[in-house]
Structures are given as structure tokens and as C-alpha cells.
Amino acid sequence: MARTSVRLSLDPNKCDRCGRCVRVCEPGSLKVGPSYIYVDWRACNECFKCVEACGRGAITRRESSRQKSGIVAATGAGKPKARSREKQPGKSASATPRNKVKVTAIHGPWTLLEAGLLLAIVLVAFLAKDVALGSDTFKAMTPSSAVMARVMVLAAFYAAQIGALWGLVRRRGLTLAEAFSLGRMRTSLGSKAVSIGLVVALLVGTRAAMWTYGVFVQALGWNPPVSANADLTSLFGPDTFGLMLAVLIVVLIGPIIEEIVFRGVLLDAFENRVGVWVALLAQATLFALYHFTPWMLVPTFVLGLATGWIAHARDSLWPAIALHALYNAVPVGIAFWLAAQG
Ligand code: SF4
Numbered sequence: 497m498a499r500t501s502v503r504l505s506l507d508p509n510k511c512d513r514c515g516r517c518v519r520v521c522e523p524g525s526l527k528v529g530p531s532y533i534y535v536d537w538r539a540c541n542e543c544f545k546c547v548e549a550c551g552r553g554a555i556t557r558r559e560s561s562r563q564k565s566g567i568v569a570a571t572g573a574g575k576p577k578a579r580s581r582e583k584q585p586g587k588s589a590s591a592t593p594r595n596k597v598k599v600t601a602i603h604g605p606w607t608l609l610e611a612g613l614l615l616a617i618v619l620v621a622f623l624a625k626d627v628a629l630g631s632d633t634f635k636a637m638t639p640s641s642a643v644m645a646r647v648m649v650l651a652a653f654y655a656a657q658i659g660a661l662w663g664l665v666r667r668r669g670l671t672l673a674e675a676f677s678l679g680r681m682r683t684s685l686g687s688k689a690v691s692i693g694l695v696v697a698l699l700v701g702t703r704a705a706m707w708t709y710g711v712f713v714q715a716l717g718w719n720p721p722v723s724a725n726a727d728l729t730s731l732f733g734p735d736t737f738g739l740m741l742a743v744l745i746v747v748l749i750g751p752i753i754e755e756i757v758f759r760g761v762l763l764d765a766f767e768n769r770v771g772v773w774v775a776l777l778a779q780a781t782l783f784a785l786y787h788f789t790p791w792m793l794v795p796t797f798v799l800g801l802a803t804g805w806i807a808h809a810r811d812s813l814w815p816a817i818a819l820h821a822l823y824n825a826v827p828v829g830i831a832f833w834l835a836a837q838g
């Protein structure tokens with residue numbers, strides 16, 4: 497049975513990462529990182545110096561049920577109250593006193609086990625998608641049937657990843673938006689302008705790197721398909737409907753899901769273990785390998801580094817999603833513009 501004691505209420509949304517709480521925490525049981533506040537309850541001596549140090553209300557005292565595992569707790573604002581009204585198995589709702597709050601939402605960093613499990617599911621889904629798209633059944637289809645079948649396979653591919661992400665965040669009592677801070681950006685206008693400027697600069701940089709790399713490898717005689725333009729119009733069809741499908745899948749859905757998987761989960765899990773720079777390199781390498789096209793390894797690695805860095809630097813997935821989406825929008829725009837020119 498859970499014991500009741502005064503505990504900490506953690507609200508990462510109010511935290512500005514000043515680090516004062518971490519400096520006064522003598523047992524070292526407190527960590528603050530991108531979008532999370534982490535307390536190791538086993539080490540915490542309940543001195544509440546962090547509460548005194550935090551002038552932003554991100555750490556406050558709260559009467560709470562003692563956690564059985566005592567490992568992680570950081571909650572979004574309002575979450576504990578909402579949970580406290582839930583009926584517990586085997587208990588009537590009135591059995592929980594109104595002044596006791598059960599903290600059930602976990603907002604800490606992703607573990608390597610969670611990241612590995614997610615990556616395994618993503619890779620299996622990727623291989624299944626490639627097997628389906630390369631099958632004889634596909635080759636025997638008419639172009640219009642193949643486009644629709646391809647869209648269905650891609651929908652199943654992304655649905656598997658969304659399902660895996662949803663399973664992970666539900667285990668923590670969170671929604672996808674809460675787990676990855678995908679709600680409304682609560683930053684100042686100036687901060688948003690900095691993010692936009694960085695996205696534009698990195699878009700130019702990553703596209704320039706891609707172009708330079710293409711010229712370089714062609715000069716070496718590797719003769720890679722420098723342009724994916726033809727592929728995109730043959731994959732989705734060269735008409736307006738094809739353009740809409742390409743925008744939906746290549747510019748919107750793909751970047752959002754890939755950013756959540758690679759920057760939201762993998763980068764977060766690695767960063768918590770090995771530090772930010774090794775984590776950036778590791779997730780960018782996996783991101784490049786995941787795309788499974790040998791000649792694209794370098795440009796995809798560069799894109800993974802850029803999106804990882806901006807997600808870390810701006811402490812939000814939104815700039816990374818915007819950069820990734822715009823990066824993909826360039827070949828989509830060129831491909832369909834060329835198709836329209838005939
Ligand atoms: S209550 Fe004290 S020991 Fe616990 S996290 Fe805060 S500063 Fe650290």
C-alpha cells in the first residue's frame with residue numbers, strides 16, 4: 497500500500513533550465529534536461545532545497561503517494577490532479593482522500609530499453625515496407641493501382657510507428673503531445689524568430705551539403721542518382737493528386753514521425769547516458785542507416801545532425817520538424833514543377 501508524504505511536484509513547462517535546483521541538491525538526485533525534470537526518489541532526502549532554489553514554480557511541494565519504484569517522476573502541470581480523480585482498481589473513487597495526490601505521469605528521459613524497442617519496431621516496419629514495395633505483386637500492377645497500393649503500404653508503415661510511440665507514451669501516462677512537448681510553443685516572439693532563422697540557415701546549409709556531395713561523388717565516377725525528382729513523380733504520380741500525396745507523406749507525415757522517433761526518443765535516451773555530442777552523432781548515424789540508401793548516407797547523416805542539434809539547442813521538436821519538412825519539400829517541389837513543365 498502506498499504511503500503518503502510531502503513530495504515534489506515537477507512541472508517541466510515552467511522550467512527555464514537555470515540549473516539552480518541541481519546545484520543545491522546535495523545527494524545529486526535531481527537532473528534537468530530538455531523537456532524534463534528528473535528526480536531519483538531513492539537518493540532524494542526530501543530536504544526541499546530545490547523548492548527554495550526554484551523561483552519559477554517548476555518544483556513545488558506537494559502531498560503525494562510515495563512511489564513504489566522511487567525512480568522517476570516529473571509531471572506536467574495539472575496532470576496529478578486529473579489522475580487523482582481516476583478510479584483505482586479495487587477501490588471506490590471516494591476511497592482516495594481528496595488531499596492526497598497520486599503521481600502517475602512520468603516525464604523523465606527515455607530509457608535505452610525504450611529507445612531500442614522503438615528502433616527495433618521501426619526497422620521491422622521499414623523492412624516489411626521494402627519487401628512489400630519490391631514484391632512481384634507490385635511490379636505486376638498498373639501505375640495507378642501501384643500508387644494507391646504504395647500509399648496503403650506507407651500508411652501501414654507509419655501506423656506501426658505511431659502505434660509503437662503511442663504504446664510507449666501511454667505506459668508513462670502521457671499523450672504524444674505531452675511526451676514530446678508538441679503543444680503550443682510557449683516561447684517569446686524573439687525566441688521564435690531565432691528558431692526560424694536557424695531553420696532557414698540550416699536548410700540552406702544541409703541542401704548545399706547535399707548538392708556539394710552529389711557533385712563530388714559524381715566527379716569520382718560513382719554516378720549516384722543525384723536527383724530523386726523522377727522517383728517522386730513515378731512513386732506518387734505526376735499529377736495534382738500525386739503532388740498532394742507526396743506533400744502529405746514526404747513533407748508532413750514522414751518528417752513528423754521521424755523527428756519524434758530519432759530526436760524525440762533516441763537523442764533524448766542517448767543524451768541522458770553519453771552526453772549531447774556523442775548522442776547527436778549516434779542518432780544521426782542511425783538516422784542515416786535507417787534510410788538504407790548507400791550513396792545517401794552522408795547527406796542523411798548531415799540532416800540528422802542538423803535536426804538533432806536544432807532540437808537540442810531550441811529545446812523543442814518543432815524547429816527540427818520544420819527543418820526536416822522543408823528539406824524534403826525542396827525535391828518534392830522541384831520534381832512536380834519539372835513534371836508540370838513536361
Ligand atoms: S528535495 Fe533535496 S535531495 Fe530531493 S531533489 Fe530536492 S534538493 Fe535534491
Ligand code: SF4
Nearest residue numbers: 511512514515517550
Ligand atoms: S531551479 Fe527551477 S527553473 Fe531552474 S532548472 Fe531547476 S526546476 Fe528549472
